[in-house]
Amino acid sequence: MNIDTKSKLNFNTTWSYAPALESQDHIQINKKYGHFIGGKFVAPAKGKYFKTINPATGKAIANIADGDQSDVNKAVRAARQAYQKYWSKTTGAERGKYIYRIARMIQERAREFAVIESLDGGKPIRESKTIDIPLAAAHFFYYAGWADKLEYAFPNRTPEPLGVAGQIIPWNFPLLMAAWKIAPALAAGNTVVLKPAETTPLTALKLAELIQDADLPPGVVNIVTGDGKAGEALVNNSDIDKIAFTGSTEVGKLIQQSVAGTNKKVTLELGGKAANIIFEDAPIDQAVEGIINGIYLNQGHVCCAGSRLFIQESVANIVIQKLKDWMETLIVGDPLDKNTDVGAINSKNQLKIINNYIEIGKNEGAHYYESSCALPDNGGYWCRPSLFTNTSQSSRIVQEEIFGPVLTVQTFRTVEEVIKKANNTPYGLSAGVWTDKGSKIFKMTTGLNAGVIWANTYNKFDPTSPFGGYKESGFGREGGLHGLADYLKFV
Amino acid sequence: MPPTTEIKSPTIDKVGIHERAARLMSRSIKKDSKMMALKLALNMIDLTTLEGADTIGKVKQLCNKAIHLHGNHPGLPHVAAVCVYPTLVRTAREALKGTEIRVAAVATAFPSGQAPSEVKIADTKFAVGEGAHEVDMVISRGKFLQGEYNFVFDEIAAVKEASGEAHLKVILETGELGTYDQVRKASDIAMHAGADFIKTSTGKISPAATPQVTLVMLEAIRDFYYLTNKVIGMKPAGGIRKAKQAIQYLVMLRETLGETWLTKDYFRFGASSLANDILMQIIKQETGVYQSADYFSFD
Numbered sequence: 004m005n006i007d008t009k010s011k012l013n014f015n016t017t018w019s020y021a022p023a024l025e026s027q028d029h030i031q032i033n034k035k036y037g038h039f040i041g042g043k044f045v046a047p048a049k050g051k052y053f054k055t056i057n058p059a060t061g062k063a064i065a066n067i068a069d070g071d072q073s074d075v076n077k078a079v080r081a082a083r084q085a086y087q088k089y090w091s092k093t094t095g096a097e098r099g100k101y102i103y104r105i106a107r108m109i110q111e112r113a114r115e116f117a118v119i120e121s122l123d124g125g126k127p128i129r130e131s132k133t134i135d136i137p138l139a140a141a142h143f144f145y146y147a148g149w150a151d152k153l154e155y156a157f158p159n160r161t162p163e164p165l166g167v168a169g170q171i172i173p174w175n176f177p178l179l180m181a182a183w184k185i186a187p188a189l190a191a192g193n194t195v196v197l198k199p200a201e202t203t204p205l206t207a208l209k210l211a212e213l214i215q216d217a218d219l220p221p222g223v224v225n226i227v228t229g230d231g232k233a234g235e236a237l238v239n240n241s242d243i244d245k246i247a248f249t250g251s252t253e254v255g256k257l258i259q260q261s262v263a264g265t266n267k268k269v270t271l272e273l274g275g276k277a278a279n280i281i282f283e284d285a286p287i288d289q290a291v292e293g294i295i296n297g298i299y300l301n302q303g304h305v306c307c308a309g310s311r312l313f314i315q316e317s318v319a320n321i322v323i324q325k326l327k328d329w330m331e332t333l334i335v336g337d338p339l340d341k342n343t344d345v346g347a348i349n350s351k352n353q354l355k356i357i358n359n360y361i362e363i364g365k366n367e368g369a370h371y372y373e374s375s376c377a378l379p380d381n382g383g384y385w386c387r388p389s390l391f392t393n394t395s396q397s398s399r400i401v402q403e404e405i406f407g408p409v410l411t412v413q414t415f416r417t418v419e420e421v422i423k424k425a426n427n428t429p430y431g432l433s434a435g436v437w438t439d440k441g442s443k444i445f446k447m448t449t450g451l452n453a454g455v456i457w458a459n460t461y462n463k464f465d466p467t468s469p470f471g472g473y474k475e476s477g478f479g480r481e482g483g484l485h486g487l488a489d490y491l492k493f494v
Numbered sequence: 495m496p497p498t499t500e501i502k503s504p505t506i507d508k509v510g511i512h513e514r515a516a517r518l519m520s521r522s523i524k525k526d527s528k529m530m531a532l533k534l535a536l537n538m539i540d541l542t543t544l545e546g547a548d549t550i551g552k553v554k555q556l557c558n559k560a561i562h563l564h565g566n567h568p569g570l571p572h573v574a575a576v577c578v579y580p581t582l583v584r585t586a587r588e589a590l591k592g593t594e595i596r597v598a599a600v601a602t603a604f605p606s607g608q609a610p611s612e613v614k615i616a617d618t619k620f621a622v623g624e625g626a627h628e629v630d631m632v633i634s635r636g637k638f639l640q641g642e643y644n645f646v647f648d649e650i651a652a653v654k655e656a657s658g659e660a661h662l663k664v665i666l667e668t669g670e671l672g673t674y675d676q677v678r679k680a681s682d683i684a685m686h687a688g689a690d691f692i693k694t695s696t697g698k699i700s701p702a703a704t705p706q707v708t709l710v711m712l713e714a715i716r717d718f719y720y721l722t723n724k725v726i727g728m729k730p731a732g733g734i735r736k737a738k739q740a741i742q743y744l745v746m747l748r749e750t751l752g753e754t755w756l757t758k759d760y761f762r763f764g765a766s767s768l769a770n771d772i773l774m775q776i777i778k779q780e781t782g783v784y785q786s787a788d789y790f791s792f793d
Contacts, residue, residue, distance in 0.1 A: 010723045012716070013753040018530050018744075023522035129520065288713045289510025324720065332749045341522040439505040459507050 014331040015375075023341040025128045030115045032122075032205065035066040038074055038228060039211035041081035042221025048073040053230075055204055058125035058347040059338050061382035067204050070229030075196070075236040078225040082167045082194040083242055085222025090194050091164065093220075095151030102150060102189055104217045106143035109136065109182075112213065116206055120178055121338040123205040125347030125384070126301050128339050138464055139182035142482075145466035146190035149487055153191065156484055162491040164192030165268060166244035169237040172207075173250045174200035174349050175304040181207050183481045184247055185224060191490035193245070194223045198237055201230040202350045235261075243267060245490065249306075252404075252430075252475050270479025270489050272306065272471055274404045275432030277453065278425035279309030279461065280415075283318045285437035289459070291325045294410070297435055297461040299333060299345055299388045303408040304353070306476075307433035309461055311401055312390075313421050316414040323392065323412065330374040330388050337379065345408060348384040357386055357407030364391045364400040369411070396427055404430070418443065422450040431473030435461045454480070503682045504717075506674035506710055515705045518749055519742045528741065529779055535740040536563070536772045537571035538758045539765055540598055540729070543578060544605075544697065553582045557589035559793035564773050573769065574758040575628060579604070580621035587625040598663070599626035602653060605667075605696035607632035611649055618656040629653070630663040632696060633680065635670045643683055650687035663691035663729055663762075666711075669701045674710045681714035691727035697764060702732025705742060712750040725754055731764025737775040740768060 035052065037044040047068040054063035068074070090098075109116065116139075117131035126135070153162045168188045172180035181197060188195045199207035211226045227233055234254075238246055238261050248258050249272040262269050279297050281290045297309025314322045338346035348354040365371050373389035390410040394401050401411045415421040425434060434453040436444055444458045454472040457463060464470065469480035479489045523531055541560050543552060553576075560573050575596035578586050586597045599621035603609035609617075618629055631653045637645045654662045664684040668677050684692050692711055695702040708730045715726045728747075734740060740763060747755055755761055770790040777785050 010720050012719075012751060014749070016748055016753040016756060018534065018748065018756060019527060020521065020523060021525040021527040023524050284505070286505050286507035286510060288504075288716075289507035289514070292510055292514050321720070341520075439507075460509065460513075 012328050012331075014328070020334070020342050022337070024337070025118055025339045025341060027118055027339070030118050032065055032119065036068060036204070036208045036228070038068050038070060038078065039208065039214075039224075039226040040074075040078045040222075041085075041225070042215065042219075044211070047071070048077070053201075055123055055202065056350070057122050058202075058349055059379070059381075059383040061351075061384070064122060065205065067228045070198070070227040070233035070236075072232075072236040074227050074229070075233055075240060078196045078227045079167060079169070079237075079240050079242050081222035082196050082225050085220060086167055086194040089220050090223050091192060093192075095153060095192070098189060098192065099147045099150035101217065101219050102143050102147035102186060105214065105219070106140050106147060108213050108217055109140040109143065112209075113137070113140070116178055116209060118339065119209060120206050121346065124174060124177055124203045125338050125349050127343040127346045129341055129343070130301060135176055135179045138466070139179045142179075142182040142186045142466045146186040146487070150190040153487070153491070156487060157491070157493065160493045162191070162493055165490060165492055166193060167242060168193045168195045168245040168247060168490065169240065169243040170195055170197045170247045171234045171237065171250065172197065172199055174203040175301060175306070177203040178206040178210065180249055181210055183249075187481070187486045188247075188490050189223065191487055193490055196225045196227060196237060196243075198227050198229065198234050204228040238262065245269070247479075247489075248272070255477060268489075270471075271477035272479065272481065273432075273475060273477040274430060275306045275308070275472060275476050276311055276402070276404050276428050276430045277307055277309050277433040277435065278311045278313055278421070278451070279435040280313045280421055280425065280437065280447065281315060281318070281322055282438040282440075282443065283315045284439045286439060286459070287318065287322065288325070290437040291322060291329055293435065293437060293459070293461045294326060295329060295333070298410045299408050300462055302345055302348055302386070304349055304406055305462065307455060307462065309433075309435050310405065310410060311425075312410055312412045313415050313425065314412065316416055319414045326390065327372060330390075331376070333374060333376065333388055335376050335378060335385060335387060345388055348386050348407065351384055353406065354384040354386060357405055357409060360400055360403070360405045360407070361389065361409060364394070364398070364409075364411075367398050367400065369394045369398055369400060396424055402428065418446060422447065426452045429475040432476035433457070433472070501682050501686050503675070503679045506678050508674055511674060511706050511709055515709050515746065518709075518746045519705060521745045523741050523745065529776065531741045531744050532737060532772050532776050532779070533571050534756065535737065535744060535763065536769065536776075537574060538761050539573040539763045539769055540575045540577045540731075541573050541769060542576075542697070542731075542764055542766050544600060548579060548582055550582070550585045553578055553585045554589050555793045557586055559791060560590065560595050561593055563769060564777075564790065567777075570773075570776070574762055577630065577764065580617060580624060580626070583621055583624035583626045596627040597625060598628035598630055599624070600630045600632075600696075602631040604630070604632050605698040607634050608636065611652065614649070615652060615656045618653050622656070622658055622660050626660055628661045628663060629657045630665055630693060632665045632667060633684065635667055638671070638680060643679075646680075647683050647687045650684055650689060654688035661690040662688065663693045663727075664689040665693045665696055665731075667696055667699070668694045668707045669699050674707070677707055677710050678714050681711050682718070685714070685718045685726050689726060691729050691762070693729040693731055693764065695730075695732045695764075697732030700733075703730030703734055703764070705746060708743060709746055709750065712747060716751055719751075725760060727755070727760040727762070729762040729764055734763055734765045735767050735771060737768070737772045740772065
């Protein structure tokens with residue numbers, strides 16, 4: 004189909020949506036939070052705090068304890084004590100009950116968690132409410148069920164917990180990442196020290212309050228807030244049996260180096276630069292919707308984001324035309340507005356990184372296109388959804404992870420060509436395939452080097468489905484039985 | 495116009511359609527934007543009576559309702575049209591004289607469409623002769639399901655010609671077509687054959703209009719627009735009873751096609767009881783007081 008530029012659609016309509024803000028009346032955020040160690044909130048050893056910022060306004064929300072090595076050591080001691088004194092002696096069935104209780108309480112407090120998640124991290128309330136919080140509860144429900152069935156889960160093997168797990172999580176799905184870490188660890192009989200991301204500690208701290216209310220034995224879950232130095236201290240602590248990290252490939256490599264020569268088990272879930280592949284026989288409109296969800300959901304702050312679009316050349320023009328038109332309907336704005344599609348960029352720093360990549364792309368000769376939406380003018384960190392055409396595998400913006408609402412577009416001619424190009428990356432976390440032909444789906448999925456591959460959909464998660472990558476996207480899996488195995492040893 | 499062998503319709507992914515529709519239906523429309531949507535929706539209604547038992551009396555009273563939706567309440571738009579059987583077109587025209595409300599007639603052996611083409615053409619010519627501004631035809635679903643797409647195309651083109659100045663809406667009867675792929679194919683055939691509007695249903699069978707099938711048809715219209723620059727209208731009919739549903743359809747329309755289509759010239763609701771629910775919501779928002787169905791006339 005040839006595209007007539009006269010036939011551009013006009014989404015700047017007379018009838019627009021009034022603000023529809025989610026209520027904040029029911030939430031409770033303290034002015035100051037300590038670490039959660041040994042079942043209590045305690046002040047940081049050196050008495051230092053830092054502010055967590057609302058990225059939609061640039062204003063501070065609360066004061067957060069700045070964890071250092073002594074705080075981390077204290078937490079690890081508490082976790083070790085709890086493990087030795089009671090958790091390792093608690094039956095699977097009892098562990099399961101605690102985990103179910105946590106799951107139920109997350110559901111009961113879902114609205115509060117959702118609002119706080121959006122306030123602290125910038126993601127649209129629609130996503131917090133319908134994706135993050137329900138999935139977090141689902142992970143606890145799922146792993147609760149395995150706690151007393153470990154021998155059934157791994158027949159003919161004798162599973163035992165590893166001991167104390169140190170867990171470091173990122174800022175893109177704060178509560179969900181905490182759930183992905185804590186639930187399987189506890190189900191398998193471990194105790195944990197969790198370090199939430201520097202820019203998004205609040206929902207982890209609310210989870211700590213919930214865990215207190217759930218009467219989980221003190222020290223089974225400990226939460227130490229802080230920045231990179233707290234994470235480093237946790238990785239280097241000599242009494243940790245296992246490190247689980249989700250974050251950038253760069254830091255993942257540092258962690259690998261740190262644990263080399265120790266007995267610590269490690270799992271890493273790192274970056275990605277997923278190929279989202281559209282064939283000419285794809286259901287085109289649904290594919291365009293899938294592209295949008297793949298890269299603009301959560302402002303593109305998704306490790307498995309479909310950030311490299313590959314369109315079969317015969318339908319490239321129409322897909323790009325539709326993408327550009329469709330992008331005009333995306334509403335960028337207040338994360339607490341129920342109609343917002345794209346929220347605030349998580350931090351000033353991340354916005355800088357994204358804008359830097361946009362400059363790099365332009366300087367490399369790629370053609371930049373952004374939606375024409377209005378941006379709020381209030382001190383928040385905002386970025387319009389955009390795409391780059393005239394790119395290729397040799398472009399930096401195609402090779403490097405941008406972690407923002409920026410899509411690169413390439414064309415391909417054949418199945419063989421696109422498999423080769425999709426795999427031509429150090430990453431291997433995820434990919435998407437769009438075609439109506441079943442045999443093509445099977446061929447693509449066996450050929451693509453990615454841990455998670457979606458066909459005719461994108462960004463779908465379930466606690467039963469193991470998530471993780473190949474190559475420099477890391478190793479180990481979260482979710483399903485594979486996720487459970489990573490917290491056990493088999494004697 | 496290309497012969498049907500050259501009309502290429504894409505396949506439609508059902509899961510994707512349902513997800514897109516669900517996302518659009520979750521939009522929160524409040525305050526002024528809700529009021530604007532309510533009034534827009536009201537203005538887009540084709541007030542309809544298509545019963546075997548229709549009489550001159552019934553149609554006259556329906557037309558009276560069309561003209562006096564809610565007494566002398568200020569700021570209310572009028573409905574777009576009244577839709578009746580061909581034998582009652584003259585009555586409707588007479589009753590609506592002096593107003594801007596159009597008269598649409600169903601034709602072509604509505605609702606089954608199981609009649610020879612000559613009969614369907616004659617039916618159309620009669621309706622137009624009686625004064626219908628718009629013709630709502632039905633496609634031959636039997637022929638379509640037999641794979642005789644050229645026949646379906648030719649029949650639509652012939653009815654379009656017989657309609658003369660009147661606008662032609664082509665009813666696909668989506669509930670009988672089976673899959674969204676089929677709905678898309680039928681939509682494309684209809685538009686290429688000369689339809690001014692494509693319409694979901696006769697309202698006589700279930701399922702009638704759904705948000706999902708409407709989305710499929712709106713996307714067909716979008717692709718046709720990209721291809722030809724022609725603006726084709728859309729009409730979901732049957733099963734739309736509540737204002738909330740109507741607003742969801744408008745959201746879908748807005749985010750699929752945009753400004754040009756947000757008018758009664760290119761979008762209609764085929765509905766009878768919808769009008770009163772919209773009126774109830776308008777009055778409730780204006781006064782802050784919940785209304786009773788008894789305050790709104792039933793004609």
